[in-house]
Amino acid sequence: MVEALKIGLLGLGTVGTATAEILQSPERRNPVLNDITIAKVGVSNLEKPRQVQFPEGVLTTDLEGIVNDPNIDVIIELIGGLEPARSLILQAIAKGKHIVTANKAVISRYGEEIYHAAEQAGVYVFIEAAVGGGIPVIRPLQQALSVNRIQSILGIINGTTNFILTKMGAEGSDFAEVLTEAQELGYAEADPSADVDGYDAADKITILATLAFEEQVNLEDVSCEGIRQVSAVDIKYAKQLGFEIKLLAIAQRDETGLQVRVHPTLVPKDHPLASIDGVNNAILVEGDPLGQVMFYGPGAGGGATASAVVSDLMNIAAMVKTTASVNPLMKIPQHPAGQLVPIQELVTRFYARIICVDRPGVIGNLGTCFGKHNVSLESIVQIDFNHGIAEVVVVTHNVKEENFRKALAEIPQLEAIDQIQIPSVLRVLRENL
Structure with missing residues (x-):
């Protein structure tokens, strides 16, 4: 005693x-x-x-x-x-x-x-x-939710990046400008790499995935992308299409295996995570038989x-x-080593912003190229036109990442498309998540 x-x-x-x-x-x-x-x-x-x-x-x-x-x-x-x-x-x-x-x-x-x-x-x-x-999430995963078969964890788990993306969306400011403001307010470090490049979120989702799926997740296997490439233009177009851009940490198990990744994601505006703004964090857990439960609150400080x-x-x-012995319901058990599904096998949706010379047949040729690689398009829209340059935004249905990347690689080779740039490629939250 x-x-x-x-x-x-x-x-x-x-x-x-x-x-x-x-x-x-x-x-x-x-x-x-x-x-x-x-x-x-x-x-x-x-x-x-x-x-x-x-x-x-x-x-x-x-x-x-x-x-x-x-x-x-x-x-x-x-x-x-x-x-x-x-x-x-x-x-x-x-x-x-x-x-x-x-x-x-x-x-x-x-x-x-x-x-x-x-x-x-x-x-x-x-x-x-x-x-x-x-936010209490570790102990719920260990105890209250442990009777469920966890299917997915989606998290906004880095307050710095959420603050930056929120400010960019509200003010139309670019990344570099808002990052400077975040540093002045103390939300971002002098070296912001851990936050804005996604490494902090990768650490956290590695921990959550290991606990939730009872497999040891190797941090080096977690696909990680930050928010440096997200522009104010992308946020503006995403809003027009009915999305908010968030840095999501995602762990999910489906028929292909366990996937764990961090990347900017277009989230439908009616999704629970779309309204999480500022430095707040939120973690959405889905399991069987519970369904969905969300943990929300201050993620740092x-x-x-x-x-x-x-x-x-x-x-x-x-x-x-x-008690004189360790309570087995309270300790963190050891986990067998797990193997993640390669990012090329990921099935998700994509957003791409394409800039090229405006000429007849551009959209048709883009559609044909995507179709050739089994990429089904939800929408393909010419958003802007200026000085003979067209800006086209593509949003796909669920597609295998490898197929989408092959289609993107082929687009610059199309004869009907000249002076092409693809400044932004972002993932969109899957239709069944």
């Missing part, structure tokens, strides 16, 4: 500070929080001014000393990055300590190694804060993420006080 759970907090940035603030003011919160004490806090600089105050000796730069301290029961890892976070987590597990982490990068790459170590040591690893900030961190911590505290 544990009287008071002693915590070692690694990292005192935005999330770490918000986590400490919750733990230091448990009034009107769950009473279990009264049984949790912050014993040590690992920081990189002892002299830095802090929003929260600790008794003398709690702050330390010796992170290894914290994970090796026999008096500490749980390590909360909030330093981020791959190393030393991974090594510290594994070291703490080896010392018999439970883990709470918000580190999506470590879990997406080394989750199975960490889960195996936790299984051997008989400790918990909780990761609710690693995906969706304050100190308070939101700290809420998930402390929720995990509270669950550990409650369980270790009432």
Whole structure:
């Protein structure tokens, strides 16, 4: 029986500070929080001014000393990055300590190694804060939804890109202009690559897909495209055609196997994800027999993420006080390695914007070329005409990606089409999702 759970907090940035603030003011919160004490806090600089105050000796730069301290029961890892976070987590597990982490990068790459170590040591690893900030989605997938056969997960799980796309659509601004504004507001990092190139979302959907489909998804196998190529023109045309453009993280299983990918997607305006704007996140899960359920809310930020961190911590505290063994419904199991369907085999819809010299037969020749490669068109429309140049937008029905790419590759070779450019190719949400 544990009287008071002693915590070692690694990292005192935005999330770490918000986590400490919750733990230091448990009034009107769950009473279990009264049984949790912050014993040590690992920081990189002892002299830095802090929003929260600790008794003398709690702050330390010796992170290894914290994970090796026999008096500490749980390590909360909030330093981020791959190393030393991974090594510290594994070291703490080896010392018999439970883990709470918000580190999506470590879990997406080394989750199975960490889960195996936790299984051997008989400790918990909780990761609710690693995906969706304050949105509860990890534990629902593990517990409430685990009786369902999960068929698909569609997520807007990066607030930075959702903010950028929302502003581009509302103001007609181009990507670079809105990115600068997002950086000034603190929504985007000085180096925004992890967000705008889709890597952050890829980490998160890797974690969700592994849990939902009970197969170890290899991050390197996840097809990943960001939003740099999305223009204000594309967003304008998409709206005219009845769509919103969102960066979607998608995991789905169909007759071909498991597909996991991240890319900008044209979403029909009546779809639940089309109305998710700004920095908000949403995750739509479909399973049998449940049908669809959506998790929505703030996907980042100190308070939101700290809420998930402390929720995990509270669950550990409650369980270790009432049982001597690890609850099998609460731990993250190890998963057999999975194999993803290659992106060339993906069946989805496409949007393409084609610019060429305006002359008779352009649309007919485009239609013939697509038909030759078994690409069925929902619409092919000349949107604009200027100085003899036509701008044609094509939207397909469900089509195999390989066939669509072959058709695009052949279009520049058509004699009837001159000075062709294809500045935008985006996927459209499948008709049955």
